[in-house]
Amino acid sequence: MTLYFYFLVFPGLLFAAVSGGILSWFDRKVTAWVQFRKGPPFFQPFYDFLKLLLVKETIIPTQGSGAVFLMAPVIALFGATMSAVFILLAAFGINTGFTGDVIVIFYLLNIPAISYIIGAMASGNPLASVGASREIKLIISYELTFLLVVAAVIFKAGMSISLYDIIQAQADHAFIGSLSGIILFIAAIFCIQAKLGLVPFDIAEAETEINHGSFIEYSGSAYAIILLTKYIMLFTLPAFIVVLFMGGLSVTGMGVVYSILKIIAVVLLITLIRNTNPRVKIKQAMRFFFIWMNLLVIIAIVLMWFGL
Amino acid sequence: MTGAEVKQNIESKWSGKISEIGLKSEKRLFVTISPESLPEVAQYLFDDLKCRFITASALQSKRGFEIYYHFSVDVIGLIINVHVVLPESKPEVESLANISVATNWIEREMHELFGIIFLNHPNMEKLISEGNWEEGEYPLRKN
Amino acid sequence: MSFKEHIFKKSLWLFHYGGASCNNCDIEILDCLTPRYDVERFGIKLVGSIRHADVLLVTGSINKKDKERLLEIYKQAPKPILVVAMGACGCTGGIFAEGNTFAGPVDKIIPVDAYIPGCPPKPEAILAGIVKLVNRRNGK
Amino acid sequence: MKKETQKTINTIIPIGPYHPLQEEPELFKLYCDGESVKDVEWITGYNHRGIEKLSESKTFDQVFFLVERVCGICSTSHPFAFANCMEEIAGVEIPDRAKYIRSIIGELERIHSHLLWVGLAGHFLGYNTVFMWAWKYREPVLDLFEMISGNRNSYAMFKIGGVRRDIENDKIPRMREVLDTVKSKTNMLIGAVLDDPVIHARTKGVGVLTKEDIIKYGALGPAARASGVPIDVRRDDPYAAYPLVDWKVITAEEGDVFSKAKVRLLELLESISIIEQCFEGLKKEPEGAIETIVKEIPAGIGTGRAEAPRGEVFHFVETDGSNYPKRHKIRAPSYMNIPTFKKSCVGQSISDATIALAAVDPCYCCTERMGFAYDYETKEKILNGKDLLKLGQVKTKAIRAKMEQEP
Numbered sequence: 002m003t004l005y006f007y008f009l010v011f012p013g014l015l016f017a018a019v020s021g022g023i024l025s026w027f028d029r030k031v032t033a034w035v036q037f038r039k040g041p042p043f044f045q046p047f048y049d050f051l052k053l054l055l056v057k058e059t060i061i062p063t064q065g066s067g068a069v070f071l072m073a074p075v076i077a078l079f080g081a082t083m084s085a086v087f088i089l090l091a092a093f094g095i096n097t098g099f100t101g102d103v104i105v106i107f108y109l110l111n112i113p114a115i116s117y118i119i120g121a122m123a124s125g126n127p128l129a130s131v132g133a134s135r136e137i138k139l140i141i142s143y144e145l146t147f148l149l150v151v152a153a154v155i156f157k158a159g160m161s162i163s164l165y166d167i168i169q170a171q172a173d174h175a176f177i178g179s180l181s182g183i184i185l186f187i188a189a190i191f192c193i194q195a196k197l198g199l200v201p202f203d204i205a206e207a208e209t210e211i212n213h214g215s216f217i218e219y220s221g222s223a224y225a226i227i228l229l230t231k232y233i234m235l236f237t238l239p240a241f242i243v244v245l246f247m248g249g250l251s252v253t254g255m256g257v258v259y260s261i262l263k264i265i266a267v268v269l270l271i272t273l274i275r276n277t278n279p280r281v282k283i284k285q286a287m288r289f290f291f292i293w294m295n296l297l298v299i300i301a302i303v304l305m306w307f308g309l
Numbered sequence: 310m311t312g313a314e315v316k317q318n319i320e321s322k323w324s325g326k327i328s329e330i331g332l333k334s335e336k337r338l339f340v341t342i343s344p345e346s347l348p349e350v351a352q353y354l355f356d357d358l359k360c361r362f363i364t365a366s367a368l369q370s371k372r373g374f375e376i377y378y379h380f381s382v383d384v385i386g387l388i389i390n391v392h393v394v395l396p397e398s399k400p401e402v403e404s405l406a407n408i409s410v411a412t413n414w415i416e417r418e419m420h421e422l423f424g425i426i427f428l429n430h431p432n433m434e435k436l437i438s439e440g441n442w443e444e445g446e447y448p449l450r451k452n
Numbered sequence: 453m454s455f456k457e458h459i460f461k462k463s464l465w466l467f468h469y470g471g472a473s474c475n476n477c478d479i480e481i482l483d484c485l486t487p488r489y490d491v492e493r494f495g496i497k498l499v500g501s502i503r504h505a506d507v508l509l510v511t512g513s514i515n516k517k518d519k520e521r522l523l524e525i526y527k528q529a530p531k532p533i534l535v536v537a538m539g540a541c542g543c544t545g546g547i548f549a550e551g552n553t554f555a556g557p558v559d560k561i562i563p564v565d566a567y568i569p570g571c572p573p574k575p576e577a578i579l580a581g582i583v584k585l586v587n588r589r590n591g592k
Numbered sequence: 593m594k595k596e597t598q599k600t601i602n603t604i605i606p607i608g609p610y611h612p613l614q615e616e617p618e619l620f621k622l623y624c625d626g627e628s629v630k631d632v633e634w635i636t637g638y639n640h641r642g643i644e645k646l647s648e649s650k651t652f653d654q655v656f657f658l659v660e661r662v663c664g665i666c667s668t669s670h671p672f673a674f675a676n677c678m679e680e681i682a683g684v685e686i687p688d689r690a691k692y693i694r695s696i697i698g699e700l701e702r703i704h705s706h707l708l709w710v711g712l713a714g715h716f717l718g719y720n721t722v723f724m725w726a727w728k729y730r731e732p733v734l735d736l737f738e739m740i741s742g743n744r745n746s747y748a749m750f751k752i753g754g755v756r757r758d759i760e761n762d763k764i765p766r767m768r769e770v771l772d773t774v775k776s777k778t779n780m781l782i783g784a785v786l787d788d789p790v791i792h793a794r795t796k797g798v799g800v801l802t803k804e805d806i807i808k809y810g811a812l813g814p815a816a817r818a819s820g821v822p823i824d825v826r827r828d829d830p831y832a833a834y835p836l837v838d839w840k841v842i843t844a845e846e847g848d849v850f851s852k853a854k855v856r857l858l859e860l861l862e863s864i865s866i867i868e869q870c871f872e873g874l875k876k877e878p879e880g881a882i883e884t885i886v887k888e889i890p891a892g893i894g895t896g897r898a899e900a901p902r903g904e905v906f907h908f909v910e911t912d913g914s915n916y917p918k919r920h921k922i923r924a925p926s927y928m929n930i931p932t933f934k935k936s937c938v939g940q941s942i943s944d945a946t947i948a949l950a951a952v953d954p955c956y957c958c959t960e961r962m963g964f965a966y967d968y969e970t971k972e973k974i975l976n977g978k979d980l981l982k983l984g985q986v987k988t989k990a991i992r993a994k995m996e997q998e999p
Contacts, residue, residue: 029492032720033490033492035721036487036720036721036724036725036728037487037724037725037728038486038487038490038492038724039490039492039493040490040492040493041492041493041495042462042493042495044462045462045463045495048459048462048463048495049463049495051459052459052460052462052463052506055456055459056456056459056460056532057506057530057531057532058530058531059530060503060528060530131942200718200719200720201790203718216501216504217500217501217503218501218503219503219504220503220504220530221530224503224504276720276721277721278719278788278790279714279717279718279719279722279788279790279791279794280717280718280719280794281790281793281794282793282794282941282944283941284941285793334680336829337680337895339893361807361810361823362810363810363897363904363906363923364906364908364921364923364927364928366908366919366921367921368910368918368919368921369919377893377908379895379906379908381828381829381904383823383828384828385828386825386828386829386830388829388895388897390893390895409808409810410808410809410931411808411809411810411928411931413931414927414931415923415927448552448642448645449644449645472641473664474661474662474663474664474667475663475664475665476661476664476665476667476745476746477664478664479664479665479708479745480744480745482727483727483731485724485727486724486727486728486730486731487724487727487728488728488731513641515641546661547646547657547658547661548641548642548643548646548661550646550649551641551642551643551645551646552642552645553641553642554641554642571661571746572664572744572745572746574744
């Protein structure tokens with residue numbers, strides 16, 4: 002029974018979705034604040050989600066294949082929840098004894114992006130296929146950097162590939178303290194920015210160019226599930242960064258306040274990046290990741306090798 | 310060079326073909342020429358006087374279809390209006406689109422609204438009338 | 453039913469359909485998003501795809517070529533959809549009513565829920581119109 | 593499309609007709625090969641209102657209200673050109689105070705139109721903060737318009753022989769104060785926008801128009817000035833108060849989206865200084881002397897033009913002595929600027945094509961008062977405009993039918 006509890010309620014679907022919603026509200030509020038606006042009310046993300054789920058009808062385009070079109074958001078949701086569970090279990094200090102979970106998490110985090118592509122291709126709308134092709138290019142570009150960052154952290158934590166050990170290794174000093182840790186942190190932030198599809202790298206669903214790119218044909222409950230996946234990802238990815246660099250979260254007394262502050266700090270950073278620069282072209286994004294980010298991570302690894 | 314000098318040059322160059330020429334004000338020159346000599350005059354205005362093509366206005370009057378081609382000599386702010394009269398029965402004139410791409414669209418528009426035929430126009434395609442009014446209809450005609 | 457109404461009221465996503473307009477109304481719609489009027493406080497957002505839309509905001513007089521597109525867009529919108537005819541041109545065709553390509557005001561083409569007159573209607577008028585539209589919902 | 597090239601051009605990306613990028617209905621068909629645009633087809637007609645035919649059924653006084661609604665953002669340049677044209681036919685000289693008021697309204701509109709464009713350009717690039725800031729600083733200018741003329745956009749200030757309402761001298765301090773805030777904010781915007789490295793990356797070298805292109809296509813306004821062609825009706829064929837005020841024409845050389853933005857932003861500052869000089873002029877003139885009575889309009893032909901925010905607006909009117917124009921031809925600036933898309937968009941990637949389309953600040957409803965379509969070179973059409981549009985949506989009709997059966 003505790004398995005269902007873990008997956009569906011505590012670190013899983015419900016908890017991640019609610020905290021993701023709150024973070025998404027925080028993100029929109031900060032954006033509005035930066036633009037001298039008042040911003041949406043607190044429950045706005047939940048209103049949007051519920052409205053799409055309950056009130057609106059779903060239209061399945063016949064041009065593409067309906068089944069795959071509807072399955073894609075569900076797979077995305079499944080991937081996001083699974084990654085949320087694994088990350089948060091370790092983050093809250095519950096030793097699951099599952100040693101290789103960093104590798105598993107790394108692949109689970111990819112499932113939402115890939116299922117968006119499948120969904121977009123299945124919708125048969127030319128704009129969606131352009132969005133999907135851009136999403137593929139984006140994945141290729143930031144995936145290598147993300148892999149290098151995770152590898153560097155594993156290397157830093159004494160070659161252990163269990164998230165729990167990584168957190169224990171940071172007990173005395175968090176990885177972000179060291180010089181290489183900071184560089185890795187910066188690279189990780191940009192990877193998250195691309196993975197979440199936020200502005201500098203939101204080319205796939207560039208709202209103004211190919212309106213909502215891959216999600217153009219989604220409506221009603223299908224789009225509600227995608228929105229839910231986005232909320233969960235907005236919570237799990239910063240949590241993953243906090244675990245890798247800032248020594249995980251803790252549920253005891255004062256620790257709770259610290260962990261909340263850590264996650265909010267990461268989300269704030271992402272939002273400010275989102276608001277201070279325009280969208281880059283797909284070519285520039287790929288060059289940015291292939292050359293600059295990989296270079297940065299390699300420098301960090303070399304520094305780490307020297308023990309910095 | 311002033312408006313009067315431009316009038317002199319044009320008058321001397323095409324004395325035969327000009328039926329009427331007049332400086333309405335320092336910055337407005339009106340020239341009426343025969344339809345056949347239109348491409349030649351336009352070529353001269355584009356190349357020698359470095360005119361910029363503003364637009365062309367077509368209208369229907371008792372004398373038939375009249376077209377004013379407006380050229381602007383920006384340096385001195387002069388507008389040269391080349392005026393051409395086409396008989397109502399056969400409203401045809403040589404197209405200027407081969408000389409300057411700027412005239413391509415205005416001629417297609419005039420064709421659509423007045424039914425004036427522009428000979429060997431590169432792509433005399435349908436205008437917005439595709440959804441708004443039928444082929445043979447010419448909304449701005451006075452009949 | 454009232455819970456669904458409440459939810460629908462709190463999160464309206466606008467899709468803007470510009471007919472043959474002088475784009476004064478279109479600019480006023482964008483004005484509503486700017487800091488001074490900021491419709492996001494009411495949970496109202498401008499979306500790019502008709503699939504995500506709740507409110508179809510029609511501006512400008514509809515000419516014959518627009519008519520088919522308007523019907524097409526209206527069919528594609530997921531129900532329930534609210535239609536708002538905006539500006540004098542949207543409501544009655546305004547100054548372009550006698551034009552040779554005018555194809556009738558919006559309510560002759562698709563059922564309209566709310567009218568926002570004015571040329572261009574001030575952003576305050578647009579907000580008032582949407583608030584009235586939303587409050588009237590529970591009547592229907 | 594030629595048969596053999598159809599294989600290379602596979603995806604047709606219809607941007608529009610109801611695309612959030614533009615606030616007006618235009619259908620751009622970008623024929624692209626992967627991400628790069630091979631050709632642009634531009635189908636319009638959605639905005640056509642037959643204004644020229646309507647104008648023939650209106651008296652000269654009513655034509656001002658019709659002509660004002662040709663385009664919302666440059667809603668004073670059309671009456672400006674029409675007034676110049678009618679005054680040329682009637683041979684009327686308007687009092688200096690009316691000249692100053694006309695120039696003030698014209699320049700205020702240039703300010704709010706350029707600020708609007710800077711905001712929209714930021715929005716197209718995905719840089720929504722610039723959009724929000726630019727439009728936030730544009731609001732006080734619209735408040736000024738409301739104070740002077742009672743409406744935010746269609747001001748109904750113009751009349752044959754002068755202006756309908758006076759700008760009293762006691763309003764001037766309030767206007768000066770608003771203009772100072774706009775000036776400081778514009779300087780901040782210039783700093784924020786023009787020095788931002790990412791904006792440089794997105795706009796430098798994009799949608800380039802060389803000097804020859806501008807002359808070949810007869811392009812106008814800021815788009816021409818950004819490529820080094822210094823044409824400006826206010827200086828070449830001066831009207832209203834522009835000869836009484838000293839100012840300079842801003843030009844740039846590269847002709848890409850970045851220089852178009854630079855020209856527009858610097859023109860903003862130029863407009864502010866023009867308005868301030870007009871304030872001085874207003875103080876000297878007696879209050880109330882804002883029009884000369886025009887008894888009747890003789891038969892004749894007139895050509896009037898004015899410098900709208902997007903370029904030269906041209907009006908041609910033929911009168912037959914009655915109270916109605918016999919023929920009224922309107923040519924908006926975007927009519928000449930839009931064909932340059934062929935040159936500036938082909939070869940770009942899709943995301944560049946959108947910003948290149950927007951860089952010329954095309955105002956479709958200006959162009960559309962008569963409307964035109966530009967077609968691909970070949971004569972024979974594989975699918976005409978309607979079919980192509982239906983292609984994307986025929987599937988949804990089938991679904992609609994299927995959805996209706998199930999309750």
